[in-house]
Amino acid sequence: xxxxxxxxxxxxxxxxxxxxxxxxxxxxxxxxxxxxxxxxxxxxxxxxxxxxxxxxxxxxxxxxxxxxxxxxxxxxxxxxxxxxxxxxxxxxxxxxxxxxxxxxxxxxxxxxxxxxxxxxxxxxxxxxxxxxxxxxxxxxxxxxxxxxxxxxxxxxxxxxxxxxxxxxxxxxxxxxxxxxxxxxxxxxxxxxxxxxxxxxxxxxxxxxxxxxxxxxxxxxxxxxxxxxxxxxxxxxxxxxxxxxxxxxxxxxxxxxxxxxxxxxxxxxxxxxxxxxxxxxxxxxxxxxxxxxxxxxxxxxxxxxxxxxxxxxxxxxxxxxxxxxxxxxxxxxxxxxxxxxxxxxxxxxxxxxxxxxxxxxxxxxxxxxxxxxxxxxxxxxxxxxxxxxxxxxxxxxxxxxxxxxxxxxxxxxxxxxxxxxxxxxxxxxxxxxxxxxxxxxxxxxxxxxxxxxxxxxxxxxxxxxxxxxxxxxxxxxxxxxxxxxxxxxxxxxxxxxxxxxxxxxx
Numbered sequence: 001x002x003x004x005x006x007x008x009x010x011x012x013x014x015x016x017x018x019x020x021x022x023x024x025x026x027x028x029x030x031x032x033x034x035x036x037x038x039x040x041x042x043x044x045x046x047x048x049x050x051x052x053x054x055x056x057x058x059x060x061x062x063x064x065x066x067x068x069x070x071x072x073x074x075x076x077x078x079x080x081x082x083x084x085x086x087x088x089x090x091x092x093x094x095x096x097x098x099x100x101x102x103x104x105x106x107x108x109x110x111x112x113x114x115x116x117x118x119x120x121x122x123x124x125x126x127x128x129x130x131x132x133x134x135x136x137x138x139x140x141x142x143x144x145x146x147x148x149x150x151x152x153x154x155x156x157x158x159x160x161x162x163x164x165x166x167x168x169x170x171x172x173x174x175x176x177x178x179x180x181x182x183x184x185x186x187x188x189x190x191x192x193x194x195x196x197x198x199x200x201x202x203x204x205x206x207x208x209x210x211x212x213x214x215x216x217x218x219x220x221x222x223x224x225x226x227x228x229x230x231x232x233x234x235x236x237x238x239x240x241x242x243x244x245x246x247x248x249x250x251x252x253x254x255x256x257x258x259x260x261x262x263x264x265x266x267x268x269x270x271x272x273x274x275x276x277x278x279x280x281x282x283x284x285x286x287x288x289x290x291x292x293x294x295x296x297x298x299x300x301x302x303x304x305x306x307x308x309x310x311x312x313x314x315x316x317x318x319x320x321x322x323x324x325x326x327x328x329x330x331x332x333x334x335x336x337x338x339x340x341x342x343x344x345x346x347x348x349x350x351x352x353x354x355x356x357x358x359x360x361x362x363x364x365x366x367x368x369x370x371x372x373x374x375x376x377x378x379x380x381x382x383x384x385x386x387x388x389x390x391x392x393x394x395x396x397x398x399x400x401x402x403x404x405x406x407x408x409x410x411x412x413x414x415x416x417x418x419x420x421x422x423x424x425x426x427x428x429x430x431x432x433x434x435x436x437x438x439x440x441x442x443x444x445x446x447x448x449x450x451x452x453x454x455x456x457x458x459x460x461x462x463x464x465x466x467x468x469x470x471x472x473x474x475x476x477x478x479x480x481x482x483x484x485x486x487x488x489x490x491x492x493x494x495x496x497x498x499x500x501x502x503x504x505x
Contacts, residue, residue, distance in 0.1 A: 063087075063227075063228070063231050063233060064083075064084070064085045064086070064087070064224075064227065065084065065085065065086045066086050066087065066088060067086065069088060070086035070087055070088055071088060071089050071136065071137050071138065072085075072086070072087050072088065072089050072092055072099070072103070072137070072138045072139075072140070073085070073086050073137065073138070073139045073140070074086075074087065074139075074140045074141075074153065074227075075139070075140070075141045075142070076141075076142040076219070076220060076223055077141070077142065078144065078216045078219075080216075081216070081220065083220055083223070083224065085227055087227065087230075087231075089103050089138065091230055091231065092230065095229075095230045095261050095264045096230070096259045096260055096261040096264075097259070097260030097261070098153075098258070098259040098260050098261075099259070100260075102138070102140075102155055103138055138155065139155070139156045139157065140153040140154065140155055140156065141153070141154055141156050142154075142219075142223070150258070151219055152258070153259075218251060221236060221248070222248075222251050222252050222255045223255070224236065225237065225248075225252050226252065226255055226256060226259070226261065226265065229264060229265055229268050230261075230264065235252070235268060235272070237249060237252075237272050239272075239275070242273075242276050242279050242280060242283050243283070245272065245273065245276070246273075246283070246290075246291075246294070249269045249272065249273060249294065249298070250294055250297075252265060252269060253265060253266070253269055253294065253297040253298055254297075257297065262297065262298075262299065263299075265298075266297070266298040266299040266300065267298075267299075269298045269300070270298050270299070270300035270302070270303065273298075273300070273303065274300075274302060274303075278481070280303075281306060281478070281479045281480040281481075282480065284303065284306050284307050284310065284480075285310060285478075285480055285487070288307045288310035288311045288314070288318060289307070289311060289318040289321040289322050290321075291303055291306070291307040292304065292307035292308060292311055292318075292322070292326070292330070293322070293325060293326055295307055296326060296327075296330060296501070296502065299502050301497075301500060302479070304495070304500065305477075305495040306478060306479055306480070308333070308334070308337070308493065308495050309477055309478050309491050309493045309495070310478075310489075310491070311334060312334055312337045312338050312341060312493040313341075313417060313487070313489035313490050313491055313493065314415065314489050315334060315338045316338075317415075322334075327501065329501035330501050333499060333501055337493050337495075340493075341490060341492065341493055344472060344473060344492070345416065345420070345473065345490075348420070348469055348470055348472065348473055349384075349388060351469040352384055352423070352466055352469055352470070353381060353384065353385075355377070355380070355462055355465050355466060355469070356377055357373050357374075357376065357377055357458060357461060357462065359373075365377060371446075372446065372451060372454060372455060372458070373458050375439075375443075375446075375455070376455055376458040376459050376462060377458075377462060379431065379436075379439055379459070380431065380459065380462045380463075380466070383430065383431060384419075387416070387419040388416050388419055390414040391414075415488065415489055417487075417488055417489035417490040418488045418489070420470050420473045420474075420490060421474075421486055421487075421488070421490075423463075423466045423467060423469075423470045424467060424470045424471070424473070424474040425467075426463045426464065426466070426467045427463070431459055431463070433456065436452065436455055436456050436459060437452060440452055440455055472492070473490055473492050474492070475491075475492040475494075476491045476492070477491060477492065477493060477494045477495070478491050
């Protein structure tokens with residue numbers, strides 16, 4: 001038996017009204033039933049399938065198409081593929097100087113007048129949300145240009161904001177009494193298409209052929225990554241192959257530079273590349289000029305400083321790759337760091353040439369005081385002079401006229417970093433046992449086992465003094481672990497926080 005509250009059913013309530021009241025269910029069933037009825041009642045409104053002609057796909061309000069709130073339409077199409085974005089002016093202007101200028105009042109040529117003024121009263125009556133459709137809209141399309149041009153977004157006149165399957169809402173669709181008869185060319189093309197489709201299907205069953213790659217896929221990818229980062233979505237960049245990731249990040253940075261969005265794109269590229277950790281430092285050691293340019297574009301202090309140490313250590317070997325490729329401020333920084341390191345090398349060389357041994361009485365060895373010890377110091381100085389002085393340019397004689405033609409000067413690319421690294425390592429890395437033995441044999445009266453042992457001990461003393469003298473040059477400011485393998489140049493260049501060139505700009 002079902003009981004009703006006194007406030008709803010009284011003694012004077014008719015039988016018809018009592019029969020129309022809903023029977024109460026237990027709380028769990030009642031709540032479930034109410035949720036089900038609510039879902040069923042509101043589901044058509046959420047899906048967007050209404051009498052306005054919308055669809056569930058067209059009424060989405062999320063990236064990349066914000067149907068309800070977007071006011072900037074961007075279309076990227078190459079005739080074979082099309083990608084459409086409906087984004088927000090507020091987001092685009094905050095992230096890109098290009099959109100900030102293009103959507104300003106003085107530069108924008110789209111959306112003249114409100115859309116609501118161009119719509120008839122009947123169209124506004126059919127659109128319940130007409131009050132929200134009077135905002136200004138912008139439209140951009142990608143202009144591919146010629147073969148040598150770089151594709152660029154161009155602003156077009158925006159389409160009416162209110163558009164349905166019945167048109168733009170201002171004019172009724174044209175009436176047609178009967179469908180247009182297809183032409184003979186259309187029938188012929190349809191027949192050929194069916195035949196080609198049948199032959200393709202037969203071939204696919206035997207040998208599957210991979211789909212051809214679109215040469216413009218990289219452009220679609222770069223623009224998609226650009227807008228994804230604007231909306232704080234993770235970009236689609238390679239996370240396994242660092243070489244591919246470098247190419248993709250470089251293309252993305254070039255695109256961001258075109259649209260004045262480096263401040264937004266740079267940190268995301270920096271974050272993506274730093275995730276490679278050790279592999280990134282090894283890759284920078286292989287291609288320091290390339291990563292120096294990328295680090296400058298991305299405003300990455302870690303990548304820029306790592307590449308700068310490699311470039312200065314090998315300078316001027318990287319000059320042809322950086323000339324006219326980076327700003328003058330970067331080249332000036334490289335020159336300053338190279339001069340600082342060169343001055344330090346000169347100071348260390350002076351100390352090395354002044355190294356000497358002393359006798360038991362504390363006097364410097366000389367040919368008169370101790371011939372064998374003086375020969376050890378002389379051998380070290382001779383080895384240092386030969387390895388720190390650029391080789392002389394050889395002379396080539398022409399076989400025709402016999403005139404001497406000097407070769408190009410190779411001293412500009414002469415790098416003494418390898419020599420200082422040998423001095424810093426010490427031990428048998430240079431002037432080893434065989435070299436000492438060969439040197440003593442030049443003096444037959446001095447060569448014997450006892451003299452050879454004493455000579456090697458004195459050479460080892462000079463090596464230890466030289467190792468202490470070159471310590472300032474042995475400092476390493478790289479993230480790369482040099483224990484796996486040394487480098488033939490010095491890495492003692494330090495990039496301070498005030499040295500980054502983009503901070504001054």
